[in-house]
Amino acid sequence: MTATKLGGPVTQARPAPEPERRGGSPAAILLKATLLGLAIAIAVWAAFPLIENEKWTGLAILVATTAGLLYLYLTPRHIPLKYLAPGTVLLVLFQVFPVLYTASTAFTNFGDGHRGSKQEAVVAIQTASVTQVPGSQQYALRIATTGDPATGPLVFLITDPATRQVSAGDAGGLTAVPGTDAAAAGYTVLTAGQASLRSTEITAFAVPTAGGAIRSSGLSRAYEGKAGRAYDEGCDCIRDTTTGRTWTADESVGAFVGADGDRLAQGWKVAVGLGNFTRVLTDPAIAGPFLRTLVWNFAFAIASTGGTFVLGLLLAMALHSDRVRGRTAYRILLVLPYAMPSFAMLLVWRDMFNTDFGLVNELFGSDVDWFGGSTSARLAVILVQLWLGYPYMFLVATGALQAIPRELSEASRIDGASAWGGFRRIVLPLLMVALTPLLISSFAFNFNNFNAIYLTTEGAPFPADNPANGATDLLITYTYRIAFGGGGAQYGYAAAISIFIFLIVAVVSAISFRRTRRLEEVHS
Incomplete structure (x- = not known):
């Protein structure tokens, strides 16, 4: 059909759109029905224990969530929300709920002898x-x-x-x-x-x-x-x-x-308010070891993150030059520690630092009791972490260097800048823009690096007056020993320490990301 307008060109009228197909193909309908049926089955399965234990709030949340998902996927509206809903539900189940549950436990005396009513x-x-x-x-x-x-x-x-x-x-x-x-x-x-x-x-x-x-x-x-x-x-x-x-x-x-202060071993779970938090900061038997562990925790995380970054960056820069032959072979050799299971490598390194038959003492002809002293044990775990962590920094630094145009370095040399000046004023700032988020995540990982300590030293050496807190313990290993140690589990107290760890890492990350945004604004 054509339409003519007086005084203007003749235009072709657009055909009316065909009615939108609803429901999709049979395969899509079958997939949707299967997934919704699975969601309903999971909801019914989860409802029975909630009803049996009279958890009516949880049951109401389960019913509301299931009804919301059915409404969302059985109607043609809210298209963006259809893609966001699965990730949101999984985020709540596996991230938000555990954090909230840990926080609620931190305000109770939950632990051995205080588990039930x-x-x-x-x-x-x-x-x-x-x-x-x-x-x-x-x-x-x-x-x-x-x-x-x-x-x-x-x-x-x-x-x-x-x-x-x-x-x-x-x-x-x-x-x-x-x-x-x-x-x-x-x-x-x-x-x-x-x-x-x-x-x-x-x-x-x-x-x-x-x-x-x-x-x-x-x-x-x-x-x-x-x-x-x-x-x-x-x-x-x-x-x-x-x-x-x-x-x-x-x-x-x-x-x-009892009248003499004696308690029966079996008690019950009650709310203790801020008792677990104040205990960490005010109890002399706990506050001192906790603060020492916190200082060492920061030192370990900073040394591990900074040491691996510096070593990885130096190796990446050395292999970034075109004059180096066999760069591919060198890069393969340098990432070998990253390809090996850290669990097995930590156990190997523990034996290498053995006083009697360890490779380290045999190689240097020394007789150092690496895990017997606080300083030597801490140095040993940092060296182990340096060997395990530098390949990751080497890989990301290599990628970031390759993304920086070589013309920038050449222009700086033409302008009379030295190699160090060009690196410090041009290359390094551009690297930090790309790598700072990775350094922040690496710091958070090392701050809670349970395996590096527990599989190497198990927190040792321990002072004679405190067998629960060792010289190489991080807060995470100290918390684990409190929660699952042989002296009786104290889940409420361990949850309070976990909240401290969460707040520390969150504050450090927030400050670091703010500085990262400022760095991006300067170099944008």
């Missing part, structure tokens, strides 16, 4: 004090599990001698089992050999009852013992039924405390 602590205290007394009820016992025979949760299948009623006992108490067929009820009865392999667990296992608990007496018999310590609701205390001694509940610390 007060009621669970009472049950644990009473169960642990159970002893067999004359006249204790006896039961026939079968050891069972609801999972793998070697690792699944234990269940006591007991038979009442009077009624022949079979009951299943776990940490929550007794439950009647219909009939006598344990397999039909979903239990796997352990053989004598399987039960013998778990004899320690079976001996420690107890099924709480109204007056005490049921414990095993061998692998085929069980008894209902009497609790030596019982909870008295009137005084909110634990009372020893033999001596009459009491331990009163102290909600501020989440434990039962």
Whole structure:
């Protein structure tokens, strides 16, 4: 169709657009249905434990998120959001939620002896004090599990001698089992050999009852013992039924405390406010080692990052010249440490620094106890990190040098600048614009470089008065030892130190990125 306008050219009218195809191809529809079905299945799977544990806030968030995703991908609108949603959900699940959970844990006393509720602590205290007394009820016992025979949760299948009623006992108490067929009820009865392999667990296992608990007496018999310590609701205390001694509940610390200050080992989880944070800064036994570790942590991160950068840059500049022959072969040799697994190389270096048979002492004819002194141990881990880290800096510096036009250096030489002057005033500033973000990320990595310390020295050497904090410990290894050490886990305290680490790295990174932006503005 044509349209003519008086006094103007004749123009061709555009054809009307065809109606937009909705839904896409059959393959696209099938893929969308599969992914949405998978999302719904995951949501349903996650909903059951939330309902079972009465986590209604989490359930509401799960329902809202699932409904939002279904609305987003079943409507043709909000196209940009369709691409952003998956990454946003994964960011919340794997980044935001762990940070928030760690922060919330830092304000509690969560750890060994303080994991559950007060009621669970009472049950644990009473169960642990159970002893067999004359006249204790006896039961026939079968050891069972609801999972793998070697690792699944234990269940006591007991038979009442009077009624022949079979009951299943776990940490929550007794439950009647219909009939006598344990397999039909979903239990796997352990053989004598399987039960013998778990004899320690079976001996420690107890099924709480109204007056005490049921414990095993061998692998085929069980008894209902009497609790030596019982909870008295009137005084909110634990009372020893033999001596009459009491331990009163102290909600501020989440434990039962005696008149002499003695605490029962089993407590419960409570909020402690800023107690974990103030403990780091005010407790003399902790503040001193913490500050020493913090200073060494900065020194290690700066030395590792700066040393690897300087060495990598020098090697990159040496091989950047066209006069060097065989540059490709040299570059392959220089990046070999980067191609090898750091886990294995750290263990190799640990043996190389061995006092008796290490290659370092053998090569130089020395007898240095590298890991026996604070200074030598710290020097050793920095040297190891220098060897492992310079290939990365060599690679990125090589790429950045190749991106700088050679005409700039030639122009500086024509203007009379020396080689060092041209490098300092032209090449280095341009390099720093490109490499500063990588240096910041390298600093953050080295500040939390767990493997470099734990696989080489394990934090040693340790002072005689503090076996929990070694001379080469970083904050991350110190935190790990607190959270999972043999002296008992203190997750709340470890989470508080993790928050300190996060804030330190965040502040350093923010300041560095601000300086980087200023550097970019100067050279833009």
